[in-house]
Amino acid sequence: MGNVLVITEHMKGEFQDISFEMLGQARKLSTGGSCSALVYGSMKDRSSELGAADRVLCVGGSDDFNPETYASAALQIIQSEFPDLVLVGSTSMGIDLAPVLGVSLDLPIISYCSCIEISGDNFEFTSQLYSGKMDVKSTAPKAVAMVLAGSFSAEDGKSGGSASVENVTADFGVGRVQFKELIEPEAAEVDITQSDILVAVGRGIGGKDDIEVAQELAKNLNADLACSRPVVDAGWLPKSCQVGKSGLKVNPKVYIALGISGAPEHLEGMKDVSTIIAINTDKNAPIFDVAHYGMTGDLFDICEELEDSLS
Amino acid sequence: MQMELDKVHMKVAVLLKQVPDLAEELEVDESGKALDTEYIKFRLNEYDEHALEEAVCLKEAGQATEIVAFALDGEEVDKALFSAMAKGADKAVKLTGPEVEGSRQAAALFAETLGMDYDLIMTGVQSVDDRDGMMGPMLSSMLKVPCVSVVTRVEGKESSVTVHKEYFGGLMAAFDVQLPAVLGIQAARQTPRYAPVSKVRQIQQSAIIEEKSASGVSGSATSKVTTMAPPTKTGGAKILGSVDELMELLKKKGVA
Ligand SMILES: Cc1cc2nc3c(=O)[nH]c(=O)nc-3n(C[C@H](O)[C@H](O)[C@H](O)COP(=O)(O)OP(=O)(O)OC[C@H]3O[C@@H](n4cnc5c(N)ncnc54)[C@H](O)[C@@H]3O)c2cc1C
Ligand SMILES: Nc1ncnc2c1ncn2[C@@H]1O[C@H](COP(=O)(O)O)[C@@H](O)[C@H]1O
Numbered sequence: 001m002g003n004v005l006v007i008t009e010h011m012k013g014e015f016q017d018i019s020f021e022m023l024g025q026a027r028k029l030s031t032g033g034s035c036s037a038l039v040y041g042s043m044k045d046r047s048s049e050l051g052a053a054d055r056v057l058c059v060g061g062s063d064d065f066n067p068e069t070y071a072s073a074a075l076q077i078i079q080s081e082f083p084d085l086v087l088v089g090s091t092s093m094g095i096d097l098a099p100v101l102g103v104s105l106d107l108p109i110i111s112y113c114s115c116i117e118i119s120g121d122n123f124e125f126t127s128q129l130y131s132g133k134m135d136v137k138s139t140a141p142k143a144v145a146m147v148l149a150g151s152f153s154a155e156d157g158k159s160g161g162s163a164s165v166e167n168v169t170a171d172f173g174v175g176r177v178q179f180k181e182l183i184e185p186e187a188a189e190v191d192i193t194q195s196d197i198l199v200a201v202g203r204g205i206g207g208k209d210d211i212e213v214a215q216e217l218a219k220n221l222n223a224d225l226a227c228s229r230p231v232v233d234a235g236w237l238p239k240s241c242q243v244g245k246s247g248l249k250v251n252p253k254v255y256i257a258l259g260i261s262g263a264p265e266h267l268e269g270m271k272d273v274s275t276i277i278a279i280n281t282d283k284n285a286p287i288f289d290v291a292h293y294g295m296t297g298d299l300f301d302i303c304e305e306l307e308d309s310l311s
Numbered sequence: 312m313q314m315e316l317d318k319v320h321m322k323v324a325v326l327l328k329q330v331p332d333l334a335e336e337l338e339v340d341e342s343g344k345a346l347d348t349e350y351i352k353f354r355l356n357e358y359d360e361h362a363l364e365e366a367v368c369l370k371e372a373g374q375a376t377e378i379v380a381f382a383l384d385g386e387e388v389d390k391a392l393f394s395a396m397a398k399g400a401d402k403a404v405k406l407t408g409p410e411v412e413g414s415r416q417a418a419a420l421f422a423e424t425l426g427m428d429y430d431l432i433m434t435g436v437q438s439v440d441d442r443d444g445m446m447g448p449m450l451s452s453m454l455k456v457p458c459v460s461v462v463t464r465v466e467g468k469e470s471s472v473t474v475h476k477e478y479f480g481g482l483m484a485a486f487d488v489q490l491p492a493v494l495g496i497q498a499a500r501q502t503p504r505y506a507p508v509s510k511v512r513q514i515q516q517s518a519i520i521e522e523k524s525a526s527g528v529s530g531s532a533t534s535k536v537t538t539m540a541p542p543t544k545t546g547g548a549k550i551l552g553s554v555d556e557l558m559e560l561l562k563k564k565g566v567a
Contacts, residue, residue: 065484067458067459092477092478093478095460095495096458099452100451103415104452108534109415109443111441111442129440130337134539134540136539140532176492177489180486221561222566239481242481245479247481253565288548289545291547291548293549294551295550295554
């Protein structure tokens with residue numbers, strides 16, 4: 001064991017942080033072996049940023065992600081390199097790649113990895129299941145692991161020497177999936193990535209009409225309103241308010257989470273905020289592990305009392 | 312008559328999975344490796360609600376002709392299947408037979424059962440307990456058909472679909488995907504509809520769930536679970552006892 005391959009991810013000419021996070025960890029896990037990074041398209045020109053790797057394997061192809069072509073190319077590289085461990089982001093792109101690689105190569109797939117260690121002849125993985133309510137440990141000598149963003153230090157993957165940059169040829173599939181275009185988000189009324197204070201609501205708010213309660217609180221605290229994904233999917237608030245993996249990464253001074261459970265996908269967008277205050281009826285909600293201050297109780301009761309003290 | 316040109320005759324399979332309701336208190340069973348499911352409530356994976364909704368929207372738009380809802384036998388599965396019919400699925404099929412462990416085995420079972428009978432197989436994007444991978448792309452790989460996951464919009468064409476795949480911050484990409492294909496649905500174009508209890512009950516009396524026995528699941532590469540436990544607390548929040556304390560904190564932080 002000891003050969004680790006990282007499938008890098010990029011968007012608009014920049015490596016995503018997850019690439020560096022995986023690379024830093026791959027570096028640590030590849031003692032006695034080699035640490036390689038697979039890059040697509042013109043990202044080859046940015047290979048110097050991947051100095052934490054021993055080798056950067058450049059497959060060429062389009063810069064635009066395509067589930068079929070990217071998986072097909074990765075598959076070939078893995079078949080010729082025989083890595084013990086393949087790291088893929090637990091991201092929108094990774095969801096399209098890792099399961100396909102695992103099945104095609106008959107390797108175990110490990111979802112939602114927040115920790116990977118070496119244990120004897122095996123890798124030991126920690127998966128965050130049930131929206132972060134359970135940690136499951138598993139072992140395998142070889143695997144394709146899907147790494148949750150924010151689990152490892154990106155800094156570790158940014159430091160290091162210089163990797164050897166190699167061109168490798170790969171087959172890009174038969175063209176059953178065609179990339180057409182990127183669709184930019186609609187302009188937002190408020191840019192929550194710039195907010196000083198955020199009042200964020202989750203499914204615990206219960207319904208569209210009750211959003212008012214949070215709106216009122218936000219107004220009184222001079223805060224902007226943010227939310228978790230289900231609130232957007234239910235049509236209670238616009239997409240531009242969504243914090244998390246498929247939403248925005250925010251960094252206000254204070255983040256007040258009302259009725260948000262703290263799923264890994266939500267935490268990805270806010271866990272580095274310096275002051276997080278969580279209000280939730282469930283004392284076991286994972287949000288309390290990342291929050292600095294918490295109150296267990298009904299958000300409506302607490303908001304009402306708070307309004308009274310504020311006025 | 313003009314609209315006729317846009318009509319597409321897709322046959323769609325929607326795969327439904329029951330997952331533990333996370334509002335419940337979760338406990339580990341005696342083995343120390345799995346969830347104790349004895350007292351747990353199960354509910355339909357929320358992304359499956361979206362997959363079904365998007366399928367029904369396709370049918371309403373004249374782009375799908377038949378929707379068949381599939382589920383593996385298990386906790387409260389009949390309820391989910393009847394409710395799917397109440398929302399617009401034409402048929403419901405329950406697969407009975409072998410004990411299935413994890414999404415990978417389930418994928419193998421569905422690959423065998425569904426084969427190439429459907430133009431489009433719609434699954435949820437993921438679920439809270441798919442420790443061994445997401446089924447949509449695994450299934451596509453077994454069937455050797457294309458897959459796009461994290462999809463929020465599907466448009467049917469003659470022999471392909473155009474889909475929107477979500478990245479982050481509201482950024483998306485559009486893809487054309489040749490049929491037959493598998494899609495992992497993140498969100499439907501609209502909020503999933505609700506089936507009134509009366510309608511579900513009516514369906515329960517008039518419709519039947521087709522049962523199909525599936526043959527054994529094949530072994531595939533797996534990792535070995537060693538433990539399951541609630542995460543060890545890393546510091547954690549300072550719990551405030553009253554709104555007065557919260558008020559004081561907000562003042563200290565310069566918020567109130
Ligand atoms: C590919 C992918 C991307 C995703 N991206 C994102 C993302 O960007 N952002 C995101 O947020 N999620 C995202 N998710 C969804 C994520 O997995 C969770 O489902 C979601 O974060 C849960 O939102 P929630 O905490 O509001 O709801 P829930 O998990 O349902 O939690 C609601 C909470 O409210 C509490 N509550 C209920 N009533 C009250 C009350 N009266 N007072 C106080 N508390 C109450 C409950 O105890 C519970 O903890 C994504 C999922 C996938 C698959
Ligand atoms: N056991 C199962 N029975 C039916 N559908 C399933 C099953 N496992 C996974 N699926 C489908 O695959 C999707 C992704 O689930 P998962 O593989 O658990 O991430 C689900 O939303 C379902 O549509």
